Amino acid sequence: MRMSELRWNPVLEEWVVTATHRQDRTYKPPEGFCPLCPTRNGEFPTEVPAADYEIVVFENKYPSFRRDPCAPAVLGTELQPTAPSQGVCEVVLYTDDHHATFADLSVERIANLVDVWADRYEELGALSYVRYVLIFENKGDSVGVTLHHPHGQIYAFPFIPPRAAKELESSSKYAAARGRCMFCDLLAEELADGRRVVAENEGFAAFIPFSARYPYEVHVMPKQHRKSITQLSRLERRSLARILSTVTRGYDGLFGFSFPYMMIVHQEPTDGGEYGHYHLHFEFYPPHRTATKIKYLAGCESGAGTFINDTLPEQTAEELRAAIGRANEPTVARTGAQSSAQSSAQSSGQSSARSSADDNAGINGTAETAGSGGGPGGCGA
Numbered sequence: 001m002r003m004s005e006l007r008w009n010p011v012l013e014e015w016v017v018t019a020t021h022r023q024d025r026t027y028k029p030p031e032g033f034c035p036l037c038p039t040r041n042g043e044f045p046t047e048v049p050a051a052d053y054e055i056v057v058f059e060n061k062y063p064s065f066r067r068d069p070c071a072p073a074v075l076g077t078e079l080q081p082t083a084p085s086q087g088v089c090e091v092v093l094y095t096d097d098h099h100a101t102f103a104d105l106s107v108e109r110i111a112n113l114v115d116v117w118a119d120r121y122e123e124l125g126a127l128s129y130v131r132y133v134l135i136f137e138n139k140g141d142s143v144g145v146t147l148h149h150p151h152g153q154i155y156a157f158p159f160i161p162p163r164a165a166k167e168l169e170s171s172s173k174y175a176a177a178r179g180r181c182m183f184c185d186l187l188a189e190e191l192a193d194g195r196r197v198v199a200e201n202e203g204f205a206a207f208i209p210f211s212a213r214y215p216y217e218v219h220v221m222p223k224q225h226r227k228s229i230t231q232l233s234r235l236e237r238r239s240l241a242r243i244l245s246t247v248t249r250g251y252d253g254l255f256g257f258s259f260p261y262m263m264i265v266h267q268e269p270t271d272g273g274e275y276g277h278y279h280l281h282f283e284f285y286p287p288h289r290t291a292t293k294i295k296y297l298a299g300c301e302s303g304a305g306t307f308i309n310d311t312l313p314e315q316t317a318e319e320l321r322a323a324i325g326r327a328n329e330p331t332v333a334r335t336g337a338q339s340s341a342q343s344s345a346q347s348s349g350q351s352s353a354r355s356s357a358d359d360n361a362g363i364n365g366t367a368e369t370a371g372s373g374g375g376p377g378g379c380g381a
Helices: 020-024 107-125 162-178 182-193 234-255 299-304 313-327 340-350
Strands: 004-009 014-019 056-059 082-084 088-093 132-139 151-157 197-200 204-207 218-222 261-266 281-285
Touching (some): 197 234
Antiparallel strands (some): 056 088, 088 151, 132 261, 218 281
């Protein structure tokens, strides 16, 4: 039976998507038969009927959600209801170069990609049945990638997924109690501390969170209070492009190979609600804990929902800063109002990496150092 439907889990109070037709999706095709490459004359016909392209968006042939879904194939109950899996699933191709990765893209190409993300978020979010738009990328065999051509995906959900709902709940409670954005306060703490910051420019900061679940997990956050990519100014979008380039190139330099990860964009829902307390951010989940060891989601993570991190975020941040420095030379150390102990630590190699190579590309103006007016602003909820 090939079908797609939503099934409600009353124990966890969350929807599960059942999409059996996805078993038939293309799985690691041989060289020359990639469906995401351009269609060359006389060669394998692909999803893109053009000889070359820059960025392409099309609907997934094996979607988890459909614009016009069929009725559920199995009748649910009052306790365990079912619902049509109405939504949209899109594929975003970053480049026509099959062997490239996100880290290989120019800053200008990434800036164009940010514009595409904003356009798709706005258009899909305007659909009456879409409540949340999730933009993400899976990279590498170890995270389950089936097509290695550089691409990301967009899922337009008919509900707010559990992870986003939890973040909305916690940030709402924080704003109600303190009158401030929790994410702005988190970013301010990270910038003031400095030990876990791995990259920074005038518009964005990247850091390994204090409570990182993965050894080299990185969060990228705008310094100004923004709820979605669509709220970013033209200059902020260019700053975002630069720091995403900096982080992904640093990842590849960490162990000397193309670093696998999941990249997730967290934005406000599109259901028409008021989410002034929420804050746009990107999260990277790399599975590697060393060059040869993987952080698997085992019994404690999968069964109890509690992550165990075998590393110290302050130490992995130092390692990643060094890798970012090597990959994005020359670098500029952070400065600013910090304790003498922090300043001493920074002078011994714990300063956050800054990609002046990207700054010199002439996109989005000049670099600024932390502490020179570039801290989080507009934090009110």
